[in-house]
Amino acid sequence: MDRPDVSLERMRSFVRVAERGSLSAVARELGVGQSTITRHLRELEEAIGVPLLSRTTRRVTMTDEGSRYYADCVQILRLVEQAGDEARATRGAVAGTIRISCTAAFGVLQVSRLTFAFQDRYPDIGIDLSLTDERVDLVREGVDIALRLGPLTDSSMKLRALGRSRRLLVAAPEYLAARGRPATPADLAGHEGIRMTNIAGSDTLTLEGPGGERHAVPFGGRFRIDHGLAAREAVAAGRGIAPAHRWLVDDLLAAGRLEAILPGWEPPPVPLSLLIVPERAGIARVRLLVDFLAERIGGIPGIETPRPDRPR
Numbered sequence: 001m002d003r004p005d006v007s008l009e010r011m012r013s014f015v016r017v018a019e020r021g022s023l024s025a026v027a028r029e030l031g032v033g034q035s036t037i038t039r040h041l042r043e044l045e046e047a048i049g050v051p052l053l054s055r056t057t058r059r060v061t062m063t064d065e066g067s068r069y070y071a072d073c074v075q076i077l078r079l080v081e082q083a084g085d086e087a088r089a090t091r092g093a094v095a096g097t098i099r100i101s102c103t104a105a106f107g108v109l110q111v112s113r114l115t116f117a118f119q120d121r122y123p124d125i126g127i128d129l130s131l132t133d134e135r136v137d138l139v140r141e142g143v144d145i146a147l148r149l150g151p152l153t154d155s156s157m158k159l160r161a162l163g164r165s166r167r168l169l170v171a172a173p174e175y176l177a178a179r180g181r182p183a184t185p186a187d188l189a190g191h192e193g194i195r196m197t198n199i200a201g202s203d204t205l206t207l208e209g210p211g212g213e214r215h216a217v218p219f220g221g222r223f224r225i226d227h228g229l230a231a232r233e234a235v236a237a238g239r240g241i242a243p244a245h246r247w248l249v250d251d252l253l254a255a256g257r258l259e260a261i262l263p264g265w266e267p268p269p270v271p272l273s274l275l276i277v278p279e280r281a282g283i284a285r286v287r288l289l290v291d292f293l294a295e296r297i298g299g300i301p302g303i304e305t306p307r308p309d310r311p312r
Contacts, residue, residue, distance in 0.1 A: 004043040008080060011073045013040035014052060018070045019140045021059050029142065078279050085284035096285050097126035101138065101146040105228030107131040110247050110300050111147060111293075118292050125285050133198055133227065138277050144286050146275040147293070149245075158276040160290065162297045163305040164269035165245050169207075170258045172238040182241070185215040185265055192240030193221035194231055205243060210264040243267040246302020272303060 004010075016026040017037065027034040045052050052066035062070060085094065102111050107129060115127045130136075130143065138146055138157065146157075149165060175192075182188050185207050195202040205219035221240050225231050228248055235242040235249070236257050252258040274293060280286050298305035 003049075004047050006044065006047045008077065010040040010044040010047070011077060013037050014044050014066075015070060015073050015077060016142065017041065017053065017060055018062050018066065019142070021061065021140075023060060074279055078282065082282055082284075094122055094285050094288060095124035096283075097128055098145070098285055098289050099128040099130065099141075099143050100289075101130045101132065101136055101141070101143045103147065103149055103228070104131040104133050105232070105248060106147065106149060106245075108229060114293060114296050117296070118289060121292070122285070122288060125288075138275065139279075144277055144280040144283070145290060148273050148275055149270050151271065152273055152275070156278070158278050158281050160274040160276065160294065161306060162272045162274055162294060163303050165247065165272050166269045166302040166304060167243050167245050167267040169241060169261045169265070169267070170235055170244050170249050170253070171241045171261055172236055172257065173259055175238040175240065176259060176261070178238075182261055185209075185217050185262065188217050188219060188241065188262075191221075192223070193219040194234050194240045194242040195219065195221055195224045196226065196228075196231060197224045198226040206268060207262070207265040208268055215265070245270070247300050250301035269304065272297070 013026065013030070013036075016029065017023055020026055020029075023037045023041075024034050027037045030037070041053060048065075048069065050065040051063050052069055054061050054063055054066075081096075085096070100111070100115070108131065112129060115129060119125060119127060130141070135148075136143065136146075138144075147162075152159065169188075179191060182191060185205075188205060193205070202224075203219055204216050206214055206216045208214055223234055223239050225234060228245075231242055232244070232248055232252070234240070235244065236252055241261065249258055253260065274290060276286070276290060297303055
């Protein structure tokens with residue numbers, strides 16, 4: 001019996017299983033049955049003539065031969081996709097799907113509307129927006145780009161600094177009427193703080209003063225949460241004082257549902273970055289979205305974008 005051919009479909013199945021370590025997860029991702037993925041892998045291994053994956057009851061891992069073959073497959077699939085992009089570009093039609101990962105609150109309140117505007121400009125491009133506060137493995141999850149707030153540790157990704165997100169201290173008028181308005185940073189020690197459990201050191205609040213000085217105060221409270229949108233609801237409901245990104249509460253401030261406190265004292269701004277999976281950076285639709293986000297991100301309340309270099 002003749003060996004099966006090496007097909008792009010079988011390569012794609014292999015690459016995704018190698019990255020995710022699960023046949024069932026890849027089957028769900030690709031919208032096919034697990035038996036189809038199993039068949040693709042079996043036929044590919046028959047075509048190559050060596051085992052590419054080692055299967056256990058809990059996980060699928062690559063063999064040494066599979067690791068070498070995986071790297072080549074990634075390059076081949078990238079070139080195939082880029083060739084298609086370039087062919088379509090000659091007719092002015094950029095198409096395909098981009099998968100984005102983003103912090104949940106930032107994605108719901110700000111990034112989603114930017115993707116709507118992007119799709120209005122490029123109607124043939126699909127967007128798959130994944131919202132999570134977990135730092136996911138972008139390659140493993142099949143993500144093209146990720147918007148991240150805070151310091152970064154993944155040096156394997158291409159990085160584009162988008163700016164800084166300014167923060168401020170806010171509370172509901174009802175809370176301030178009942179508990180009083182802090183006049184100095186030290187006064188915060190006697191107030192209810194709304195703290196984020198997924199941020200290290202949230203029991204201490206650092207504030208920057210008008211002259212650049214820093215002041216650290218204990219920051220406690222009975223309500224702790226791991227989601228920005230829930231923190232927004234808690235502070236609007238008068239449960240306490242919270243350090244908040246401007247983009248998170250700008251509409252509530254404008255409506256009078258929240259008030260800024262301790263003017264002149266702000267928590268340090270947080271870096272906002274765009275991470276790009278290196279193998280996806282050359283895809284035309286990904287480049288278009290990266291440039292679009294960099295262009296529009298400065299319109300979000302509280303986001304300070306880098307100033308362009310002055311001509312020498």
